[in-house]
Amino acid sequence: MRFAAVIALAFGLTLGSALAQDYVSEEIERQARALIAKSLESSVGYDVIESLTTEVGPRLAGSEAEARARAWGVAKFKQLGFKNVRVETFNMPYWERNYEDAEIVSPFPQKLTVTALGGSVATPVEGVQGEVVRFETMQDLRDAPLTGIEGKIVFVDEYMTRTQDGSGYGVAVQKRSGAANEAGKRGAIAALIRSVGTDSHRNPHTGQMRYEEGVAKVPTAALSAPDADQLQRALSRGAVTLWLALDVESPGERRSGNVLAEIPGRTDEIVLIGGHLDSWDLGTGAIDDGAGIGITVGAAKMIMEMGKKPERTIRVVMFGSEETGLWGARAYAAQHADELDKHIVGAESDFGAGRIYRFETKFAEGKLDRAAEMQRVLAPLGIGPGPNTASGGPDMIPAAAAGMPVVTLKQNGWDYFDLHHTPDDTLDKIDPDDIAQNVAAYAAFVWMAANIEGDFRAEAEGSDQGSD
Amino acid sequence: MRFAAVIALAFGLTLGSALAQDYVSEEIERQARALIAKSLESSVGYDVIESLTTEVGPRLAGSEAEARARAWGVAKFKQLGFKNVRVETFNMPYWERNYEDAEIVSPFPQKLTVTALGGSVATPVEGVQGEVVRFETMQDLRDAPLTGIEGKIVFVDEYMTRTQDGSGYGVAVQKRSGAANEAGKRGAIAALIRSVGTDSHRNPHTGQMRYEEGVAKVPTAALSAPDADQLQRALSRGAVTLWLALDVESPGERRSGNVLAEIPGRTDEIVLIGGHLDSWDLGTGAIDDGAGIGITVGAAKMIMEMGKKPERTIRVVMFGSEETGLWGARAYAAQHADELDKHIVGAESDFGAGRIYRFETKFAEGKLDRAAEMQRVLAPLGIGPGPNTASGGPDMIPAAAAGMPVVTLKQNGWDYFDLHHTPDDTLDKIDPDDIAQNVAAYAAFVWMAANIEGDFRAEAEGSDQGSD
Numbered sequence: 017m018r019f020a021a022v023i024a025l026a027f028g029l030t031l032g033s034a035l036a037q038d039y040v041s042e043e044i045e046r047q048a049r050a051l052i053a054k055s056l057e058s059s060v061g062y063d064v065i066e067s068l069t070t071e072v073g074p075r076l077a078g079s080e081a082e083a084r085a086r087a088w089g090v091a092k093f094k095q096l097g098f099k100n101v102r103v104e105t106f107n108m109p110y111w112e113r114n115y116e117d118a119e120i121v122s123p124f125p126q127k128l129t130v131t132a133l134g135g136s137v138a139t140p141v142e143g144v145q146g147e148v149v150r151f152e153t154m155q156d157l158r159d160a161p162l163t164g165i166e167g168k169i170v171f172v173d174e175y176m177t178r179t180q181d182g183s184g185y186g187v188a189v190q191k192r193s194g195a196a197n198e199a200g201k202r203g204a205i206a207a208l209i210r211s212v213g214t215d216s217h218r219n220p221h222t223g224q225m226r227y228e229e230g231v232a233k234v235p236t237a238a239l240s241a242p243d244a245d246q247l248q249r250a251l252s253r254g255a256v257t258l259w260l261a262l263d264v265e266s267p268g269e270r271r272s273g274n275v276l277a278e279i280p281g282r283t284d285e286i287v288l289i290g291g292h293l294d295s296w297d298l299g300t301g302a303i304d305d306g307a308g309i310g311i312t313v314g315a316a317k318m319i320m321e322m323g324k325k326p327e328r329t330i331r332v333v334m335f336g337s338e339e340t341g342l343w344g345a346r347a348y349a350a351q352h353a354d355e356l357d358k359h360i361v362g363a364e365s366d367f368g369a370g371r372i373y374r375f376e377t378k379f380a381e382g383k384l385d386r387a388a389e390m391q392r393v394l395a396p397l398g399i400g401p402g403p404n405t406a407s408g409g410p411d412m413i414p415a416a417a418a419g420m421p422v423v424t425l426k427q428n429g430w431d432y433f434d435l436h437h438t439p440d441d442t443l444d445k446i447d448p449d450d451i452a453q454n455v456a457a458y459a460a461f462v463w464m465a466a467n468i469e470g471d472f473r474a475e476a477e478g479s480d481q482g483s484d
Numbered sequence: 485m486r487f488a489a490v491i492a493l494a495f496g497l498t499l500g501s502a503l504a505q506d507y508v509s510e511e512i513e514r515q516a517r518a519l520i521a522k523s524l525e526s527s528v529g530y531d532v533i534e535s536l537t538t539e540v541g542p543r544l545a546g547s548e549a550e551a552r553a554r555a556w557g558v559a560k561f562k563q564l565g566f567k568n569v570r571v572e573t574f575n576m577p578y579w580e581r582n583y584e585d586a587e588i589v590s591p592f593p594q595k596l597t598v599t600a601l602g603g604s605v606a607t608p609v610e611g612v613q614g615e616v617v618r619f620e621t622m623q624d625l626r627d628a629p630l631t632g633i634e635g636k637i638v639f640v641d642e643y644m645t646r647t648q649d650g651s652g653y654g655v656a657v658q659k660r661s662g663a664a665n666e667a668g669k670r671g672a673i674a675a676l677i678r679s680v681g682t683d684s685h686r687n688p689h690t691g692q693m694r695y696e697e698g699v700a701k702v703p704t705a706a707l708s709a710p711d712a713d714q715l716q717r718a719l720s721r722g723a724v725t726l727w728l729a730l731d732v733e734s735p736g737e738r739r740s741g742n743v744l745a746e747i748p749g750r751t752d753e754i755v756l757i758g759g760h761l762d763s764w765d766l767g768t769g770a771i772d773d774g775a776g777i778g779i780t781v782g783a784a785k786m787i788m789e790m791g792k793k794p795e796r797t798i799r800v801v802m803f804g805s806e807e808t809g810l811w812g813a814r815a816y817a818a819q820h821a822d823e824l825d826k827h828i829v830g831a832e833s834d835f836g837a838g839r840i841y842r843f844e845t846k847f848a849e850g851k852l853d854r855a856a857e858m859q860r861v862l863a864p865l866g867i868g869p870g871p872n873t874a875s876g877g878p879d880m881i882p883a884a885a886a887g888m889p890v891v892t893l894k895q896n897g898w899d900y901f902d903l904h905h906t907p908d909d910t911l912d913k914i915d916p917d918d919i920a921q922n923v924a925a926y927a928a929f930v931w932m933a934a935n936i937e938g939d940f941r942a943e944a945e946g947s948d949q950g951s952d
Binding site for chain 1: 537539540542593594595687709718
């Protein structure tokens with residue numbers, strides 16, 4: 017894999033020198049290619065992930081562990097030589113898990129592996145017990161009559177499709193909030209879902225859910241895929257009674273925060289990259305999103321090591337409390353509202369540790385030639401052109417909504433939902449070579465974006481679009 | 485895979501008709517080949533596994549769930565048309581798990597995934613807490629001085645080698661009892677091991693351990709591989725304090741039992757096959773040993789469907805309480821002591837759900853020509869000749885020790901220890917085509933053994949070895 021990358025790189029270097037670049041100068045392009053070569057030989061990104069997942073481990077949004085992660089972030093940024101290292105705090109509603117358990121009571125008594133969904137209410141201490149009503153899809157539950165399942169336990173057994181681009185998630189994740197809300201409307205006593213995931217291991221997938229206003233709040237949890245299979249098989253033989261106990265708490269607001277650091281540039285314009293610092297409590301948040309922290313911090317470190325000052329400031333943010341509702345992203349957009357127009361582009365890495373295969377943008381239509389130039393420099397890494405419909409990653413959404421152009425360096429997500437939000441999201445699942453490819457891509461992209469001529473926004477009304 | 489098997493089978497049939505068989509008659513060989521063809525198209529073995537793992541689920545030795553498994557076994561045998569269905573009971577020492585938990589207390593507070601080893605004593609209710617002392621191998625711990633680790637927690641971090649034949653297990657499993665015993669001798673307060681397994685998922689491997697006489701009994705548990713990695717990384721940074729709580733019980737003797745059934749033959753000689761009915765409590769015992777139950781019951785059922793009476797009686801046994809010390813196997817050998825000399829061969833399936841690749845025996849040297857004949861009939865299934873050092877499977881050990889010849893239809897165990905004794909030992913891990921190949925091999929082997937001329941034992945002193 018490394019050999020192939022070196023070959024491709026050599027080819028890219030040859031080809032690159034022949035490219036007619038209009039906005040990325042020949043010097044910047046040469047530096048970007050050098051960053052790629054150096055990054056592929058560096059373990060800086062992986063080392064950051066190793067440090068975070070070992071020295072902090074799980075770091076639930078709003079928890080004491082997330083506070084330790086911020087302290088870790090400050091120390092790590094300083095140790096690596098970043099400037100303007102600081103924490104920007106905010107409050108968010110806290111939720112935590114103490115204990116969870118489920119059993120088939122009859123006709124085949126046995127334990128099931130289950131995990132509460134984030135935001136769920138608790139069951140009574142003695143748990144809830146009732147007959148299970150299975151719905152093959154979330155739509156089937158939505159279409160069900162409003163009466164007839166009072167006192168029962170809803171089970172939405174919808175499968176998720178495995179895809180490279182994660183598009184199966186959007187469909188499958190609807191049941192995560194939907195099951196409890198539709199169950200509550202129908203007088204059910206609990207809602208279970210087949211985990212939103214693509215694996216078949218005994219590790220259930222948690223994730224945030226939200227109750228709709230005015231709907232009875234019923235406790236809700238996810239079964240691992242093998243347990244959902246088991247419940248399905250039991251139900252195929254007749255009525256099943258299930259017991260569920262969730263001891264979870266929502267004790268009110270807690271402090272969270274974003275950790276910021278910079279490589280100062282010559283102007284007040286900003287290139288924004290980052291990942292999110294919080295993780296779900298079950299794993300150690302290696303792929304979600306230790307990887308994003310390691311990749312973006314690592315890329316900026318590679319740039320720093322080059323020893324050249326960028327035109328624009330490169331800002332790296334470790335966002336807090338992403339998982340529970342983009343609290344860090346919204347706080348950032350609010351706290352930096354007066355300089356959002358100086359953010360020329362933003363990109364978050366938050367889709368695991370797979371290799372990047374596509375350069376996606378959300379630029380003004382008139383600025384797509386700049387995207388094409390940058391993509392051609394990344395091509396030797398196996399990164400092709402992508403659509404102009406990028407989100408930039410979840411923590412870029414509030415700033416993007418305010419007009420910030422974004423880039424998504426799209427990763428292969430084929431295996432991402434095997435591990436996402438499970439106890440199994442741990443460091444051993446990450447290939448250091450894949451992280452190095454990500455660091456290389458981010459380093460080259462960020463260096464080009466920080467030095468490119470012009471920007472990615474639409475020209476102001478009345479200006480000459482052809483002038484740049 | 486199925487296509488290849490059919491091709492191989494056709495080739496085998498052609499070849500078979502040309503073989504000069506001395507002990508397996510042409511008619512029996514033809515019937516054995518027909519059994520292979522029918523078994524490859526049947527789901528009977530898989531269906532039995534599906535039924536057991538769904539309708540009983542986990543079935544710890546001596547538990548109420550194991551009693552339900554015996555009732556299931558009796559009903560299943562009768563439903564399939566077996567004769568002489570009966571339960572033979574015995575007592576065994578019971579152990580059960582209530583609760584287990586572990587945490588790194590300092591310097592990086594976080595939960596670890598842990599499971600008590602079978603037979604472990606409990607910790608005090610408040611748990612035990614101490615500094616961790618890591619040993620890279622079990623031998624390193626054995627070689628350690630008898631003083632210097634008093635009050636500490638031993639951690640044996642030895643890895644297991646992945647092999648097709650499971651030979652890595654014999655080495656790795658030594659730490660399962662060894663860690664606690666050596667820790668006890670040294671005044672340590674607990675013993676942790678890296679799970680005896682080859683996977684890297686957050687599912688720890690349990691398994692039986694035994695305290696040596698006169699050694700202080702310390703609580704002992706296994707960390708999942710990712711947790712062992714994590715502890716190793718934490719220790720690489722300095723001293724680590726860990727907390728461990730195990731709530732387990734050994735309340736005395738409980739009733740267990742073997743479930744027997746037969747296809748009666750024309751003589752009082754017996755061909756013995758089976759699997760074990762009990763499983764560890766964490767998973768549903770699909771590969772260990774629902775598979776063995778399904779494969780051997782399924783094979784006998786295929787023979788029954790042929791509608792021909794065998795020369796020898798075919799006896800299928802679902803052994804109880806294998807995992808905790810071969811209690812069922814020992815009870816069987818004791819309860820059938822007066823007819824063990826009539827057992828012409830025994831074979832247990834207890835190595836998962838992988839395909840069979842080798843026909844191993846433990847026959848008298850003078851009877852290996854019979855082994856060669858049977859193996860040639862199995863060859864189209866991809867089954868080659870094996871050594872004459874077979875164990876016959878764990879539940880055959882006591883009868884084999886009393887002189888019973890045994891066969892091991894050796895399965896590919898490459899993935900077996902990814903799942904063995906974990907919560908992840910569930911039905912979804914089993915490929916029905918692989919089970920059909922196993923059923924085909926057992927059906928053909930058992931039919932040949934039940935009808936072969938002569939037996940597999942050494943001739944009585946003074947008899948003419950050349951006469952048969």
